[in-house]
Amino acid sequence: MPAKTLYDKLWDDHVVRVEDDGTALLYIDRHLVHEVTSPQAFEGLRLAGRQPWRVSSIVATADHNTPTDHWDRGIEDPVSRQQVETLDANIRAVGAKAYFPFKDARQGIVHVIGPENGATLPGMTVVCGDSHTSTHGAFGCLAHGIGTSEVEHVLATQCLLQKKMKAMLVRVEGPLGKGVTAKDVALAIIGHIGTAGGNGHAIEFAGSAIRGLSMEGRMTLCNMAIEAGARAGMVAVDDVTIEYVRGRTFAPKGPDWDRAVAHWRTLHSDAGAHFDRVVELDARRIAPQVTWGTSPEMVIDVNGAVPDPAAEKDPVKRNGMEKALAYMGLTPRTPIKDIRIDKVFIGSCTNSRIEDLRAAAAVLRGRSIAANVKLALAVPGSGLVKRQAEEEGLDKIFVAAGFEWRGPGCSMCLAMNADRLEPGERCASTSNRNFEGRQGPGGRTHLVSPAMAAAAAVAGRFADVRDVL
Amino acid sequence: MKAFTVLDGLVAPLDRPNVDTDAIIPKQFLKSILRSGFGPNLFDEWRYMDVGQPGMDNSGRPLNPNFVLNQPRYKGAQVLLTRENFGCGSSREHAPWAIEDYGFRALIGPSFADIFFNNCFKNGLLPIVLPAAEVDRLFKQVEAAPGFRLRIDLDAQTVATPDGQTLRFDVDPFRKECLLKGLDDIGLTLRHADHIREYEERRRATQPWLFG
Numbered sequence A: 001m002p003a004k005t006l007y008d009k010l011w012d013d014h015v016v017r018v019e020d021d022g023t024a025l026l027y028i029d030r031h032l033v034h035e036v037t038s039p040q041a042f043e044g045l046r047l048a049g050r051q052p053w054r055v056s057s058i059v060a061t062a063d064h065n066t067p068t069d070h071w072d073r074g075i076e077d078p079v080s081r082q083q084v085e086t087l088d089a090n091i092r093a094v095g096a097k098a099y100f101p102f103k104d105a106r107q108g109i110v111h112v113i114g115p116e117n118g119a120t121l122p123g124m125t126v127v128c129g130d131s132h133t134s135t136h137g138a139f140g141c142l143a144h145g146i147g148t149s150e151v152e153h154v155l156a157t158q159c160l161l162q163k164k165m166k167a168m169l170v171r172v173e174g175p176l177g178k179g180v181t182a183k184d185v186a187l188a189i190i191g192h193i194g195t196a197g198g199n200g201h202a203i204e205f206a207g208s209a210i211r212g213l214s215m216e217g218r219m220t221l222c223n224m225a226i227e228a229g230a231r232a233g234m235v236a237v238d239d240v241t242i243e244y245v246r247g248r249t250f251a252p253k254g255p256d257w258d259r260a261v262a263h264w265r266t267l268h269s270d271a272g273a274h275f276d277r278v279v280e281l282d283a284r285r286i287a288p289q290v291t292w293g294t295s296p297e298m299v300i301d302v303n304g305a306v307p308d309p310a311a312e313k314d315p316v317k318r319n320g321m322e323k324a325l326a327y328m329g330l331t332p333r334t335p336i337k338d339i340r341i342d343k344v345f346i347g348s349c350t351n352s353r354i355e356d357l358r359a360a361a362a363v364l365r366g367r368s369i370a371a372n373v374k375l376a377l378a379v380p381g382s383g384l385v386k387r388q389a390e391e392e393g394l395d396k397i398f399v400a401a402g403f404e405w406r407g408p409g410c411s412m413c414l415a416m417n418a419d420r421l422e423p424g425e426r427c428a429s430t431s432n433r434n435f436e437g438r439q440g441p442g443g444r445t446h447l448v449s450p451a452m453a454a455a456a457a458v459a460g461r462f463a464d465v466r467d468v469l
Numbered sequence B: 001m002k003a004f005t006v007l008d009g010l011v012a013p014l015d016r017p018n019v020d021t022d023a024i025i026p027k028q029f030l031k032s033i034l035r036s037g038f039g040p041n042l043f044d045e046w047r048y049m050d051v052g053q054p055g056m057d058n059s060g061r062p063l064n065p066n067f068v069l070n071q072p073r074y075k076g077a078q079v080l081l082t083r084e085n086f087g088c089g090s091s092r093e094h095a096p097w098a099i100e101d102y103g104f105r106a107l108i109g110p111s112f113a114d115i116f117f118n119n120c121f122k123n124g125l126l127p128i129v130l131p132a133a134e135v136d137r138l139f140k141q142v143e144a145a146p147g148f149r150l151r152i153d154l155d156a157q158t159v160a161t162p163d164g165q166t167l168r169f170d171v172d173p174f175r176k177e178c179l180l181k182g183l184d185d186i187g188l189t190l191r192h193a194d195h196i197r198e199y200e201e202r203r204r205a206t207q208p209w210l211f212g
C-alpha cells in the first residue's frame, strides 16, 4: 500500500462515489448547526419538500447572537431573538442528536461544545456553516466550514460535493518557550505563510511542538488554519487525543470504545507520505505574537515594532499596509509595547476553553487591570467551561482583577450581540480575526494569546507576558 | 439558481488585497433569516458614512464619496475586479448573496478564498481566476477608460477586453455545467441516494459508534 497522509485516509474513508472529473460525494458524519448560517438552509429544505437525511448527525446550539449577561432579560434585540427562535423552531420540527439552546447548561460556542461533549470524534468528517469548523481537525477529523447552500445539501443528502484539496504539512519542532502558546504558534505560522498561504490546501500540523500541545492547544491551532487560508487543519491522533475523548457524553462506550480506539490509532500520516507543500518552523524562535493590522498575517513579536509600509516593495501589499495602519490609527515603527489599549476580550472559539482561562488567570492573580482599560471581558466558551472555571475559582481571580465574568457565547469575537468595541477603541483580543469592524464598527483589534491579553490588561498596553510570569 | 452563460458587463475595480467577508457584509446584517435583500448593505462600512443597521432605509444614508462603487462611472457594474485572496474569513454565504443582490454576476481576481469561491457557484456568481499580471493590467485599463466593459463567455471560458484581447480561464467542469444550466446540486446528488445508503450501511457495520 502506498504511504498515505492523514488527509488521504480521512478522505478515502468518506468517499461515496467519484465523478470522472474528480468531484467526490463525501459522506458527513457530524453536522454542527448554529443560528446564523442555518435558517435559509432549513427554509430551502422545506420549500423543496425534502426531509433531512440523518437527524442523528445534527448537533446544534445558539451562540452568535446570545447575550453574555442579563440572561433573565432574554435576548433583547428583536432581530437576534428572531434568529435564535428560528433555530429553536427548526430543531423542534426536524430533530437533532443534541440541541443546546440559549440558557441550557451546556450551551456554548459550537466549536467548544462539539469536542467537550464527545460529539466530535476522531476520524469523523465534521462540517458546520462556520469557517472555524477547522477547529475539530485537532481530533484527527476532516473538518471544515461550509456555506449555507452546503448546509442545506448536507441536511438533504448527508453528503458534500467536494474536490480533494492539496495536502500541506506544517511541522513545528522543538520546545515552546515559557509563555508561548498554541495561539502564538498559529499567528507565527500565518505570519510566515500569509493569510492566503493555505488556500486550496488541507494543513496537517505535526512535529514535537504540536505533539506537546494539549487538546485545547491543538484546537486553538486548527481553529486558526482558516486564517491561513486552509479550510481544514488537522493533527494526528495520539494518546492525548484518546484520553481527552474518553468518557465524554457522546463518546463510544464498552466494546465500541475499544473498536473505535483501534481505528483511531491508524489516524496519522504514514512515513514517507507525500505532501504538496511542507513548511517548517523552529518552535524555539517563536515569541509571543501581537497583530498590528487588519489581517491576521499582519503580525509581529511583542518586542517588535509596527512595520513601515515604505519598506515594502510590492505595491499591492504596501497599499494594504497603508490602509491597515490608517484604520488601526498606528504610526510606522511604533514599538508594540507602546500601544495602549481600551478594552480586553478573552474568549471566542479560539481561546475560551478551560486551559485558556487558566493561563489568563495565572497572569491576573493578585493583579488589577490598568486604569485606562475601560472594559475587560472574560467569556467562557460554554456553560460547562464556565462551571469548571468557577469550580476552580478562576472567576474570582478575573473579577478581583477588574474583569467582567460573563456567560458563554461568541460575544465580542464578532459583536453580533451587545458586546462590542466603539469606533476607535483598541482591543487586546484572544479571538481570531482583526478585520475592520469585526468587533464593532471602527473598532481596532489586536490578536493575542490569553496570557498576553491578561498581561496587556494589567499594563494597559501590550506587554511581554514572559516578564510577568 | 440563475444560469450564467454570457455576460457583457461594466467593470468596477476594488483595489485592495484580502477583502474579507466581514467587509463584504458586516455581521449585523447576518441576523436576517432571508436569502435576499443584502445588496444595499454590500460593503456597508466602506460605502456609507454612518453605521448601518438591519431594517434601516438605506436610500437616505450618507454615502462615502471615496468608495469606488459610489462613483457614478461604476453605477450598474456587473463585474467586480478584485485583488488577491478576495472573500477570506467567515464562511457566511451572505457575502455572495449581497454581491449578487447588488447586481454583480462575475468577479475577476488573482485568487479567492476557498469557501467564498465555492459559495459563489451556488448562487449564480462566476468567480474567475486570472494571473496576477493580467488582473493588474485590467485594473489599469478600468481606471483609464470610463465605461470599461468585459465580455465573459462561460462556455468558451474566455474574457474578452474591448481592445480585442481574449483571456482564457479555467473552471471546474462540474461547477461550469451547474452554472451554465442553473442546476440545483441537491437534486443531482439525490440521484445517487442508493450509493449513499449502501455506503452508510457499510459504515454502520464497521464503525457503529458513528451512528448512535
Ligand code: SF4
Pocket: A063, A064, A109, A110, A111, A130, A132, A348, A349, A350, A409, A410, A413, A414, A431, A432
Ligand atoms: S467565537 Fe467567533 S469565530 Fe468562533 S464561531 Fe463564534 S463568531 Fe465565529
